Amino acid sequence: MHEKNSNDQVLIDGSRLIIESLARAGADAFIGYPITPANLLYLYGSQRMEMMLPAPDEITTVQWMAGLSATGKLPVTATSFPGFALMAESVNMAYMMELPMVIVLVQRLGPATGTATCGAQGDLLLLNGIMSGGHPVPVLGTSSFEDCWSLSARALEIAVTQRTPVILLTSKEEVMTQKSFDISRLETIKKVERKEYAKDCCDYKPYKPTDLVPDFLPVTQAEHQVRMTASTHDQDGILQHSSPEALANTRRLEEKIRTSMKEDYLFYHLDHQEGAEKLVTAYGISAAAAREAVRKMRREGQKVSLFIPKTLLPLPPVYLEIVSGYRRVVIAEENMNNQLGSLLFGQKLPENIRFVGNLGKMIAPEEIEKEVMS
Amino acid sequence: MTGSMIKLQNLPYCKGCGHDLIAKNSTEALEKLGYNPLDVIAVTDIGCHGIIDKCLNTHTVHGLHGRSVALGAGISFGTGSKDQKIVVFVGDGGTTIGLQHIMEAARLNLNVTVVVHNNMLYGMTGGQSSGLTPKGFCTTTSFKGNPFTGYDICKLAHTAGARYVSRIMGVGNITEAIMKAFSQEGFSLVEVMEICPSYGVKLNPRRKLKEIVEESGRELGEWTNDLPPFLDRQEEKTANLLDKTPVISKTFNHQLQQPYSLVISGSAGEGVQLAANIFAKAAMSADLHATQKGSYPVTVGVGFSTAEINVSPEEVLFHGISVPDVALITSSDGLQHNRQRIERMQQGKLFIDSSLTPPNTGAEVILRDFRSVGARNAAIHAILYLCRQTKILDESSVYHIIQQEGKADKLPLDKIKKAMES
Numbered sequence: 001m002h003e004k005n006s007n008d009q010v011l012i013d014g015s016r017l018i019i020e021s022l023a024r025a026g027a028d029a030f031i032g033y034p035i036t037p038a039n040l041l042y043l044y045g046s047q048r049m050e051m052m053l054p055a056p057d058e059i060t061t062v063q064w065m066a067g068l069s070a071t072g073k074l075p076v077t078a079t080s081f082p083g084f085a086l087m088a089e090s091v092n093m094a095y096m097m098e099l100p101m102v103i104v105l106v107q108r109l110g111p112a113t114g115t116a117t118c119g120a121q122g123d124l125l126l127l128n129g130i131m132s133g134g135h136p137v138p139v140l141g142t143s144s145f146e147d148c149w150s151l152s153a154r155a156l157e158i159a160v161t162q163r164t165p166v167i168l169l170t171s172k173e174e175v176m177t178q179k180s181f182d183i184s185r186l187e188t189i190k191k192v193e194r195k196e197y198a199k200d201c202c203d204y205k206p207y208k209p210t211d212l213v214p215d216f217l218p219v220t221q222a223e224h225q226v227r228m229t230a231s232t233h234d235q236d237g238i239l240q241h242s243s244p245e246a247l248a249n250t251r252r253l254e255e256k257i258r259t260s261m262k263e264d265y266l267f268y269h270l271d272h273q274e275g276a277e278k279l280v281t282a283y284g285i286s287a288a289a290a291r292e293a294v295r296k297m298r299r300e301g302q303k304v305s306l307f308i309p310k311t312l313l314p315l316p317p318v319y320l321e322i323v324s325g326y327r328r329v330v331i332a333e334e335n336m337n338n339q340l341g342s343l344l345f346g347q348k349l350p351e352n353i354r355f356v357g358n359l360g361k362m363i364a365p366e367e368i369e370k371e372v373m374s
Numbered sequence: 375m376t377g378s379m380i381k382l383q384n385l386p387y388c389k390g391c392g393h394d395l396i397a398k399n400s401t402e403a404l405e406k407l408g409y410n411p412l413d414v415i416a417v418t419d420i421g422c423h424g425i426i427d428k429c430l431n432t433h434t435v436h437g438l439h440g441r442s443v444a445l446g447a448g449i450s451f452g453t454g455s456k457d458q459k460i461v462v463f464v465g466d467g468g469t470t471i472g473l474q475h476i477m478e479a480a481r482l483n484l485n486v487t488v489v490v491h492n493n494m495l496y497g498m499t500g501g502q503s504s505g506l507t508p509k510g511f512c513t514t515t516s517f518k519g520n521p522f523t524g525y526d527i528c529k530l531a532h533t534a535g536a537r538y539v540s541r542i543m544g545v546g547n548i549t550e551a552i553m554k555a556f557s558q559e560g561f562s563l564v565e566v567m568e569i570c571p572s573y574g575v576k577l578n579p580r581r582k583l584k585e586i587v588e589e590s591g592r593e594l595g596e597w598t599n600d601l602p603p604f605l606d607r608q609e610e611k612t613a614n615l616l617d618k619t620p621v622i623s624k625t626f627n628h629q630l631q632q633p634y635s636l637v638i639s640g641s642a643g644e645g646v647q648l649a650a651n652i653f654a655k656a657a658m659s660a661d662l663h664a665t666q667k668g669s670y671p672v673t674v675g676v677g678f679s680t681a682e683i684n685v686s687p688e689e690v691l692f693h694g695i696s697v698p699d700v701a702l703i704t705s706s707d708g709l710q711h712n713r714q715r716i717e718r719m720q721q722g723k724l725f726i727d728s729s730l731t732p733p734n735t736g737a738e739v740i741l742r743d744f745r746s747v748g749a750r751n752a753a754i755h756a757i758l759y760l761c762r763q764t765k766i767l768d769e770s771s772v773y774h775i776i777q778q779e780g781k782a783d784k785l786p787l788d789k790i791k792k793a794m795e796s
């Protein structure tokens with residue numbers, strides 16, 4: 001018996017990586033309501049986060065999170081569609097109040113309760129329209145254990161710097177399957193600093209932006225009055241019908257997210273192979289099959305490129321440019337309706353775009369390969 | 375400094391609205407208790423009563439319809455022991471839609487005071503009946519009188535465990551009564567009975583508030599529970615979740631040239647997932663990559679339990695298994711769950727408990743009495759037998775992991791070894 005190369009292989013699931021990463025980035029509260037397949041996240045959250053609170057439902061979950069966030073905490077929860085549906089209005093509220101939080105959305109087969117223990121990728125379009133007014137909410141999608149680690153911390157960073165709820169989109173097979181993984185490869189995670197308004201300065205206006213984002217002050221301090229509101233409001237945080245100042249505030253919310261997500265927080269993986277005219281595109285769980293398919297085809301001498309979007313929403317404009325550079329594009333996504341494709345192209349899918357979907361079953365590498373080669 | 379809680383010049387209500395008195399007297403109550411405006415966090419609901427926030431000099435948080443108590447609860451978790459007063463203003467409508475939040479805050483005895491503005495209808499949306507509208511009270515959705523009985527929110531909150539609950543009439547000066555609610559340590563709720571001139575008075579002419587309240591059977595009074603206020607009792611935390619997953623050192627060799635997939639399946643409670651976990655880790659100890667996926671019915675204690683394992687000399691990118699290289703079946707539940715994929719096997723091996731009838735399959739069938747060592751040990755028995763027969767892993771790597779995971783005492787290893795010899 002002898003020791004081989006000394007990397008740190010562990011058998012681990014994505015949930016563990018996500019929660020540890022969020023905690024290292026500064027998340028300090030986990031609010032939970034049980035739902036398969038997000039229960040491991042709840043379990044780890046309760047073990048790791050400074051504060052864990054069991055909410056009586058998912059509306060309460062986000063309301064408690066918003067309250068905590070208003071006091072300066074950085075709360076996290078994890079859910080699946082049924083819970084997320086209940087959260088929708090409260091997520092809108094947190095968005096309008098500009099309260100940071102991270103919601104890990106673990107996709108499972110729908111509609112409704114669907115099959116709790118079966119994976120899916122069915123919620124992208126829902127997230128694209130979750131804000132009344134169509135305003136974008138940041139969504140990052142994990143497609144590997146490395147992503148579970150680094151994107152989770154990024155999600156928290158976006159939440160804090162942009163003062164917004166952020167959704168980390170994942171799915172059952174990504175967070176519940178155990179895999180051997182070398183944890184010595186994990187990048188160091190820096191704690192996100194939550195910048196506060198310099199208190200001794202002049203008047204504080206809770207929604208007066210500097211660089212599109214207003215300075216934060218918790219309701220726990222007593223030097224400046226803090227007002228937060230979910231209603232259309234002016235820079236003082238006071239409800240207004242549709243005054244120019246209030247509408248400018250709403251416009252700023254949209255601009256803040258669009259600007260930061262297409263520049264500072266644009267994450268994707270493009271593995272372009274010299275001379276390749278074909279591109280495989282997949283995010284989330286289907287990216288695993290896409291990677292395998294591309295690995296195999298390349299070994300067989302095929303030229304094929306791989307594109308894995310990670311910043312999912314608002315959809316970065318550069319994605320259309322990327323996919324436009326190929327003669328054939330195969331999009332793999334575990335649903336019936338090519339949600340990513342419709343975000344990219346609208347109703348009419350161009351001839352050269354092929355879709356590989358599945359319902360109730362992971363897309364296999366062979367299915368992607370077949371579409372690339374046909 | 376008192377007298378500064380509220381800007382009284384233009385309160386936002388219709389003339390004669392009962393909300394006016396509550397706004398004035400509750401802010402006066404805070405002043406009399408010696409709070410500075412910024413020691414107070416006022417959380418307001420959606421409804422006529424809720425638009426008071428712009429007049430308050432406190433911190434103000436104006437959220438969603440019905441959710442203000444939950445939002446206030448969240449703030450109270452975050453303020454911890456800080457000496458701040460959290461006041462929630464909610465209507466009878468918000469109480470109806472957000473009843474659960476009030477029950478929860480009362481049950482946990484959070485440090486929050488809820489002021490229920492009960493004008494017996496949804497004022498802001500046009501005078502419709504709410505869950506707190508008394509029987510017989512006329513609203514714009516029941517001109518002949520509400521046919522249903524309203525909730526008694528005081529009784530409900532009291533039963534849920536609230537430290538202090540009171541119901542008062544919103545007439546005269548109610549500052550003292552509100553002060554009492556504000557001074558509690560723990561959850562308090564004060565329900566103020568009032569009437570909305572724009573709808574309530576118009577639709578119920580000649581009826582006096584006092585008489586309406588009396589007829590509805592709602593008593594005025596105070597109700598208390600002697601429970602301690604919420605204390606955040608967190609269990610001991612882990613400093614690093616990664617410390618909880620043991621690093622598997624590479625101690626063994628393997629001969630595997632290509633990916634290898636294995637399905638092991640039996641019944642719930644028969645150690646299938648544990649055996650799979652041990653196998654995956656044993657593979658890792660031989661410098662292989664591994665994945666392990668479990669599936670079982672929604673109720674985990676009954677029916678099948680299946681584990682899918684991939685082991686490979688290179689990273690396993692895709693962990694799905696359609697038709698495995700090897701299937702280990704230790705019970706009829708397991709067979710049923712995997713029958714189709716076994717039938718689709720064109721090659722490979724099927725190790726199956728000898729009590730079962732193997733399905734038609736292209737795989738080589740090996741019948742073996744795995745359950746002889748006890749049903750709960752059938753799966754680990756099957757794993758060890760697989761290693762012996764196929765040499766896919768060094769048997770000692772499996773024993774090594776069993777040791778490392780502290781399972782050696784829990785498994786009848788001698789019995790299994792003996793069974794393997796027979």
Ligand SMILES: Cc1ncc(C[n+]2csc(CCOP(=O)(O)OP(=O)(O)O)c2C)c(N)n1
Nearest residue numbers: 421422423439465466467468495496497498
């Ligand atoms: C989720 C949701 N449903 C419905 C509404 C519409 N709505 C606004 S105010 C209100 C009623 C308010 O009644 P109440 O809480 O009794 O306050 P009042 O106006 O009587 O003071 C309703 C139903 C809403 N804002 N949000």
Ligand code: SF4
Nearest residue numbers: 388391422497570571
């Ligand atoms: S509609 Fe009724 S409840 Fe609303 S402000 Fe007017 S009187 Fe008050």
Ligand SMILES: [Mg+2]
Nearest residue numbers: 465466495497
């Ligand atoms: Mg009302």
